[in-house]
Amino acid sequence: MPRLNFWTLVSISTWLLLLVLLFLPVGSILISSVYDDAGNFTLANYARFLSEPRFHRAFLNTLVVGFGGLAGALLLGSIMAFCISRFVIVGSRFVSLLAILALVSPPFIGAYSWIVLFGGGGLVRGWLRAVGINIPPIYGLAGILMVFSFKFYPYVYLMVSGALSNVNRSLEEAAEGLGLTPWQRAFKISFPMVFPALSAGGLLALIHAIADFGTPRLLGRGYNVLATEAFNLYSAEIGSNMSMATTISVFLIAVSMFFVMLQRYMSRRNVYHGNMINKPIKIRLKGWKNVLAHFAVYAIGFLGALPVIVSVIYSFRKTSGPVFKPGIGLQSYERILFNLGDVVRNSVSFSISAVALIVLVGTLVGVLVARRTNLNTSLLDGAFMIPYVMPGIVIGIAFIAAFNTGPVVLTGTAAIIVLSIFIRRLPYSVRTTASALRQISPSMEEAAISLGYSPFRAFLRVTVPLIVPGIVAGGMLSFVTAINELSSSLVLYVGSTMTMPVRIYLLILDGDFGTAAAMSSLLLLLSGLAVYVAFRLMGRNEQALL
Amino acid sequence: MAYLAIAGATKQFGPDFRALDDVSISVERGEFFTLLGPSGCGKTTLLRSIAGFSDLTSGSITLDGSDLRRIPPHKRDIGMVFQDYAVFPHLTVFDNVAFGLKPRKVPSAEMKQRVDEALAAVRLSPLADRMPAAMSGGQQQRIGIARAMVINPRLLLMDEPLSNLDAKLRIELREEIRDIQRQIDIAAIYVTHDQEEALAISDRICVMNAGRVEQIGTPQEIYGDPQTLFVARFVGTLNTLSPGPALDALLKKLKLPQSGVQTWTVRPEQLELFETGAASADAAALSGQVSKYTYLGREAHVQVATDLGHLIVQLANPGTSAGYRRGENVSLVIRRDAPMGFDAAGRRVPMGV
Ligand SMILES: Nc1ncnc2c1ncn2[C@@H]1O[C@H](COP(=O)(O)OP(=O)(O)O)[C@@H](O)[C@H]1O
Ligand SMILES: [Mg+2]
Numbered sequence: 059m060p061r062l063n064f065w066t067l068v069s070i071s072t073w074l075l076l077l078v079l080l081f082l083p084v085g086s087i088l089i090s091s092v093y094d095d096a097g098n099f100t101l102a103n104y105a106r107f108l109s110e111p112r113f114h115r116a117f118l119n120t121l122v123v124g125f126g127g128l129a130g131a132l133l134l135g136s137i138m139a140f141c142i143s144r145f146v147i148v149g150s151r152f153v154s155l156l157a158i159l160a161l162v163s164p165p166f167i168g169a170y171s172w173i174v175l176f177g178g179g180g181l182v183r184g185w186l187r188a189v190g191i192n193i194p195p196i197y198g199l200a201g202i203l204m205v206f207s208f209k210f211y212p213y214v215y216l217m218v219s220g221a222l223s224n225v226n227r228s229l230e231e232a233a234e235g236l237g238l239t240p241w242q243r244a245f246k247i248s249f250p251m252v253f254p255a256l257s258a259g260g261l262l263a264l265i266h267a268i269a270d271f272g273t274p275r276l277l278g279r280g281y282n283v284l285a286t287e288a289f290n291l292y293s294a295e296i297g298s299n300m301s302m303a304t305t306i307s308v309f310l311i312a313v314s315m316f317f318v319m320l321q322r323y324m325s326r327r328n329v330y331h332g333n334m335i336n337k338p339i340k341i342r343l344k345g346w347k348n349v350l351a352h353f354a355v356y357a358i359g360f361l362g363a364l365p366v367i368v369s370v371i372y373s374f375r376k377t378s379g380p381v382f383k384p385g386i387g388l389q390s391y392e393r394i395l396f397n398l399g400d401v402v403r404n405s406v407s408f409s410i411s412a413v414a415l416i417v418l419v420g421t422l423v424g425v426l427v428a429r430r431t432n433l434n435t436s437l438l439d440g441a442f443m444i445p446y447v448m449p450g451i452v453i454g455i456a457f458i459a460a461f462n463t464g465p466v467v468l469t470g471t472a473a474i475i476v477l478s479i480f481i482r483r484l485p486y487s488v489r490t491t492a493s494a495l496r497q498i499s500p501s502m503e504e505a506a507i508s509l510g511y512s513p514f515r516a517f518l519r520v521t522v523p524l525i526v527p528g529i530v531a532g533g534m535l536s537f538v539t540a541i542n543e544l545s546s547s548l549v550l551y552v553g554s555t556m557t558m559p560v561r562i563y564l565l566i567l568d569g570d571f572g573t574a575a576a577m578s579s580l581l582l583l584l585s586g587l588a589v590y591v592a593f594r595l596m597g598r599n600e601q602a603l604l
Numbered sequence: 605m606a607y608l609a610i611a612g613a614t615k616q617f618g619p620d621f622r623a624l625d626d627v628s629i630s631v632e633r634g635e636f637f638t639l640l641g642p643s644g645c646g647k648t649t650l651l652r653s654i655a656g657f658s659d660l661t662s663g664s665i666t667l668d669g670s671d672l673r674r675i676p677p678h679k680r681d682i683g684m685v686f687q688d689y690a691v692f693p694h695l696t697v698f699d700n701v702a703f704g705l706k707p708r709k710v711p712s713a714e715m716k717q718r719v720d721e722a723l724a725a726v727r728l729s730p731l732a733d734r735m736p737a738a739m740s741g742g743q744q745q746r747i748g749i750a751r752a753m754v755i756n757p758r759l760l761l762m763d764e765p766l767s768n769l770d771a772k773l774r775i776e777l778r779e780e781i782r783d784i785q786r787q788i789d790i791a792a793i794y795v796t797h798d799q800e801e802a803l804a805i806s807d808r809i810c811v812m813n814a815g816r817v818e819q820i821g822t823p824q825e826i827y828g829d830p831q832t833l834f835v836a837r838f839v840g841t842l843n844t845l846s847p848g849p850a851l852d853a854l855l856k857k858l859k860l861p862q863s864g865v866q867t868w869t870v871r872p873e874q875l876e877l878f879e880t881g882a883a884s885a886d887a888a889a890l891s892g893q894v895s896k897y898t899y900l901g902r903e904a905h906v907q908v909a910t911d912l913g914h915l916i917v918q919l920a921n922p923g924t925s926a927g928y929r930r931g932e933n934v935s936l937v938i939r940r941d942a943p944m945g946f947d948a949a950g951r952r953v954p955m956g957v
Binding site: 505 | 676681682683684686692693694703704708748752
């Protein structure tokens with residue numbers, strides 16, 4: 059049968075792809091970490107990691123910002139999810155939009171906007187000082203945790219609000235009938251029901267907090283984490299230490315993997331299927347409770363979207379060079395138009411190429427995983443977990459380790475950036491295609507076959523039209539991730555392959571916040587368009603952004 | 605040779621599970637043939653191997669003389685109606701029905717005419733241009749039926765097509781299915797786990813259990829003359845008479861042979877109640893107390909505690925009278941031809957009445 063051969067081919071190609079783009083790079087960092095510059099086997103890097111206080115501190119700091127960010131995101135995200143799914147909140151769709159804004163806001167710009175407002179010469183700090191309130195600038199751990207909490211809470215919010223609005227009200231009513239107090243109900247009924255969503259959202263926040271490089275870099279002021287240490291070691295002008303950078307990468311992967319496994323283990327039995335029949339109704343709060351709920355929701359929403367708002371406003375301020383002048387002006391956009399057009403072009407063309415690859419390969423592999431479930435496809439499914447949890451910095455360093463020398467040299471090319479985005483986002487596409495397919499009853503294709511269509515034509519005529527909107531929408535959301543990707547590109551770029559996020563990062567380091575803000579606004583516009591198209595195609599499905 | 609002949613069909617899942625075990629059936633042209641059995645007995649497995657979606661481990665299937673197992677599913681020319689309707693949500697009702705005519709290269713004028721006829725047959729003509737997604741289950745299944753029959757298939761397969769519909773619609777649509785099948789005079793295999801449905805629409809019924817054929821026959825044969833204890837229990841309700849001295853006495857009185865019979869049973873409608881214990885020559889009387897009375901409108905069930913256990917008696921036309929009270933003493937009449945005996949293997953023992 060030709061169909062069998064085709065899918066065998068897809069399966070073999072997928073493994074080859076993983077071999078080259080995943081196992082080879084990961085293997086390369088493992089190898090690089092155990093060899094010294096002279097090419098001798100050594101465990102000195104690991105010994106150094108375990109003995110030097112600098113690395114102890116970075117390791118500990120990583121856990122601290124990870125769990126701190128997790129705690130902040132859980133707190134803010136659950137409050138918002140609970141209020142929006144259980145109480146009547148005026149303008150709740152707008153608040154959701156603010157959460158999406160926080161989620162798709164370009165990296166770095168967040169940290170910098172907070173500095174603009176609360177940093178050494180911060181605007182808000184200045185106002186507060188004028189009325190006699192002195193708060194310390196937000197550098198260091200406190201600042202990092204603050205930014206993480208407001209940047210990552212949407213993961214928890216979107217996951218948990220979905221789960222909360224599916225908790226069958228009859229269950230809570232039954233518990234009420236049994237005489238449980240509201241608090242007991244929340245802990246004994248609602249909490250276990252939303253635990254899988256809560257832990258999945260928390261995991262996303264934790265993984266992103268551990269992997270984040272820009273925020274500790276800009277706000278840390280000496281508060282180093284593994285991601286910044288790895289990048290410093292790799293990028294040091296003098297004495298770049300690749301094998302130490304790869305050693306740190308190994309620890310970063312191990313930490314992320316550990317938490318993914320832990321979350322899977324913790325929520326292994328708690329799978330509840332929502333029952334649409336008896337959905338919870340929203341309560342209309344009265345008096346101070348109502349004010350409090352609205353205040354909490356809007357405060358979280360606006361503070362999360364604050365960086366975006368600040369950068370859009372600043373992008374329209376009049377500037378002279380890097381200095382802001384009073385009044386409105388378009389100089390920042392002019393600079394992009396005249397000097398930085400190629401950066402925008404790079405970003406758009408790299409992202410489109412990566413997304414095209416992601417959609418094509420992701421669809422084929424998704425079909426393979428969903429339709430031919432066997433040991434091979436289960437292994438494939440598992441292997442795709444790895445790129446999903448690899449921090450961007452690590453992907454970048456791994457690609458350098460794998461493709462700097464040897465049979466395929468890709469460093470300095472556009473291809474290496476496109477491929478690094480591709481491999482990180484491929485798992486998402488595979489999973490969305492597979493789950494879309496699993497929702498289509500197999501009898502649909504069988505009906506077409508019994509009506510005289512060959513299996514392949516039945517697939518083309520029936521299944522494909524049904525999954526295409528979902529695939530295109532998934533592609534749009536991948537575009538958002540692709541065009542905002544910073545940390546791997548930062549490791550992989552050269553002058554001619556610079557992308558918008560990298561340029562924003564460099565502009566901020568140069569102190570040219572006007573241009574950075576304008577470029578961030580442009581990035582936001584592109585992301586917003588993609589999200590809009592995706593939501594038009596598949597309905598407003600905010601969970602798909604995760 | 606029969607129009608459709610299945611011989612020795614066996615389907616093995618894994619090393620030691622047989623979903624089908626040596627199943628042989630034959631279906632004639634124009635016959636409405638039903639596979640009846642509890643969930644998990646292998647009905648779908650058999651139907652899917654006729655359609656070609658899964659192959660048998662061993663056995664043969666021939667349709668009109670040709671070996672079906674050698675023909676790929678899309679060339680078998682067999683119409684199929686699915687339990688979950690499998691209506692294409694991205695096509696209009698018309699395009700759903702026309703879907704199977706396209707690979708057959710039917711000219712468009714003829715296609716339009718045939719689709720219109722099919723839609724008229726299932727009473728969906730006014731909805732031809734609508735999308736099916738928001739339609740009711742009954743409407744969707746009508747699309748499924750029209751789509752399967754419009755291609756003039758050699759055989760029509762239906763896998764529990766009505767099981768997701770509510771009771772009233774189920775009865776309505778099963779009559780329609782029967783009418784359409786008679787009209788186009790096509791051999792049909794219908795799968796159900798609902799014995800009443802099977803009795804109502806079939807020319808012949810094949811009762812299956814655990815991958816095996818229990819009995820094949822007309823509805824009258826299956827209900828009135830079940831050959832195995834399984835069939836007797838599955839189709840209709842059945843009283844089992846508790847063994848003991850009371851049963852021995854009853855059998856003696858009725859002059860029924862006792863050898864070889866392990867289980868004695870009797871259908872509720874074969875029992876009668878008499879307030880006064882008078883019985884005719886070839887019948888025996890049994891006294892007992894009413895333990896439950898269930899009024900069902902067109903009939904009523906009286907449960908009577910007797911020496912032979914709790915027996916249910918079915919009364920036709922209970923009318924509007926108050927019925928029987930709990931604890932009331934009654935007398936139960938068992939005619940000589942009422943009890944059915946089954947041997948240790950569950951096979952019917954002939955009585956020679
Ligand atoms: N693909 C399969 N693999 C293993 N067992 C199966 C498979 N398909 C069906 N079975 C088993 O075969 C038996 C018969 O199934 P099926 O034909 O669907 O029953 P029915 O349609 O009568 O309810 C069931 O016990 C079912 O679990
Ligand atoms: Mg079945």
